[in-house]
Amino acid sequence: MRSLNKILVTGGAGYIGSITTHELINAGYDVIVFDNLYQGHVEAVHPKAVFVQGDLADTAAVKALFEAHDGIDGIMHFASYTLVGESMEKPLMYLRDNLVNAANLLEAAVAHGVTRFILSSTANLFDVPPDREFGVIDEQFPINPGSPYGESKFFIERMLHWFHRIYGLKYACLRYFNACGGLPDRGEDHYPETHLIPLVLQVALGQRPHVTIFGDDYPTRDGTCVRDYIHVVDLAHAHILALEALDRLQVRHYNLGNGTGYTVREVIETARQVTGHPIPAVVGPRRPGDPAVLVASSEAIRRELGWTPQYPDLKEIIRSAWDWHRTHPHGYGTR
Numbered sequence: 378m379r380s381l382n383k384i385l386v387t388g389g390a391g392y393i394g395s396i397t398t399h400e401l402i403n404a405g406y407d408v409i410v411f412d413n414l415y416q417g418h419v420e421a422v423h424p425k426a427v428f429v430q431g432d433l434a435d436t437a438a439v440k441a442l443f444e445a446h447d448g449i450d451g452i453m454h455f456a457s458y459t460l461v462g463e464s465m466e467k468p469l470m471y472l473r474d475n476l477v478n479a480a481n482l483l484e485a486a487v488a489h490g491v492t493r494f495i496l497s498s499t500a501n502l503f504d505v506p507p508d509r510e511f512g513v514i515d516e517q518f519p520i521n522p523g524s525p526y527g528e529s530k531f532f533i534e535r536m537l538h539w540f541h542r543i544y545g546l547k548y549a550c551l552r553y554f555n556a557c558g559g560l561p562d563r564g565e566d567h568y569p570e571t572h573l574i575p576l577v578l579q580v581a582l583g584q585r586p587h588v589t590i591f592g593d594d595y596p597t598r599d600g601t602c603v604r605d606y607i608h609v610v611d612l613a614h615a616h617i618l619a620l621e622a623l624d625r626l627q628v629r630h631y632n633l634g635n636g637t638g639y640t641v642r643e644v645i646e647t648a649r650q651v652t653g654h655p656i657p658a659v660v661g662p663r664r665p666g667d668p669a670v671l672v673a674s675s676e677a678i679r680r681e682l683g684w685t686p687q688y689p690d691l692k693e694i695i696r697s698a699w700d701w702h703r704t705h706p707h708g709y710g711t712r
Contacts, residue, residue: 381450381493381621383407385442387433387482388455389426390417392565393497393556397453397613398423399563404617409446412456418709421563433478436485443489451493451620452486454479457529460571461501464526475529479536487544493623494548495616498534500632500673501527502552515674516552516630534630541628549619549626551612553633554673558608558694564701565609566708574606574695577645578702581654588656590641592663601641603670605634608688608697618682626681634673635689644691651695 384401388394389410394417401408402425410422413432422428427446431438433456443449457475458464464471486494503514504523522528540546557574559565565575579585593600615633622629639647642658649656678684688694 381406383409383446383448383450384620385409385411385446385449385452385491386426386455387411387452388417388457388497390414390419390422390428391455392421392567393609393612394453394455395421395423396560396563396609397455397616398426399560400610400613400617402426409442409449411442416459416567418566420709421566433481434474436481439481439485443485447489449486449489449491451495451623452482452491453495453497453616453620454482455497457497459526461524461526462571464524464529468525471525471529472532475526476532476536479533483536483540483546487540487546492545492547493620494537494540494546495620496530496533496537496548496550497616498530498550498552499527500552500554500634500671502531513670513672513674514632516632516677538628547623547627549623549629549631551615551619551631551633553612554605554607554671555634556609556612557606558610558688558697559701560610560697561700561704564698564705566705573604573641573644574648574698575702577648577656578652578695578699580656581648581652581699582702582706584706586657588645588658589661590645590658591661591667593660594663595669597640597669599640599642602667603638603640603672605636605638605672606644606691606694607634607673607686608694611686611688614687615678615682615684618684619678622682629677629681631675631678632673633675633678635686636673636675637689638670638672639691644695647691648695648699651692651699
């Protein structure tokens with residue numbers, strides 16, 4: 378009989394959180410979702426999950442959550458402001474709010490005997506210089522957050538370090554690269570949308586006239602940036618494996634990606650093949666700070682936990698995203 382049964386998922390109405398909740402329930406866990414619906418959608422919450430609408434900034438609501446749901450065995454923390462560009466315009470929204478909200482959660486967690494915690498962290502911890510030709514990133518790569526968003530995640534990682542030392546909280550920080558793909562009934566519904574694959578698919582749906590390629594003069598095979606794309610279900614499985622291994626491993630930091638990079642032009646061309654749409658593209662100027670190549674090394678989690686991506690093929694990833702977007706052309710607003 379396993380020691381884990383009841384899992385709290387903060388941000389479980391969001392993109393990655395809702396799909397991780399789906400996979401947790403499929404694996405037999407009882408799940409409580411806590412979300413303020415700022416970026417999430419109540420329609421995305423699994424019907425077998427207990428949904429509590431609330432905000433981590435509200436300490437009374439957080440306390441009430443733990444008092445109403447005794448015996449939480451572990452927490453997966455997805456709730457966060459997540460837009461890199463916005464964090465450059467509103468730094469305190471990230472440097473203050475993300476950190477304070479996590480602190481409120483952690484304070485209540487240890488007060489109620491929770492001993493396991495998984496943090497949804499980010500590859501934005503690694504600000505690779507734009508003139509670096511090779512960007513394969515493992516866990517030993519120097520941490521130098523590329524934005525207030527990345528810095529806020531690093532602050533939370535450091536807070537977890539001290540909660541482990543002082544309270545014995547076991548934790549894993551999962552630093553993932555470009556999450557993408559979907560399930561037939563759950564997918565990526567952001568506003569504003571900033572991610573390449575859904576932007577490309579919006580062109581195929583006729584919602585945008587073209588997609589913009591930011592720079593085509595990088596030292597890569599076709600001049601456009603190379604990125605690592607990982608299916609959101611593979612991310613969900615990594616969260617579950619890490620949670621189940623915490624009693625044995627205590628503390629871990631893992632980078633998550635497929636280990637294979639694709640250029641922007643390759644993503645667009647693959648989307649053309651999947652959708653049958655020409656998907657016009659125009660070239661714009663480089664964005665400041667974009668590295669030429671950014672690819673994850675996930676050897677540590679593969680070696681220690683046996684994690685293997687089940688959806689490594691870019692065409693399969695984009696097809697799963699397309700299946701979601703064409704049946705939900707306006708996101709969860711169509712349901």
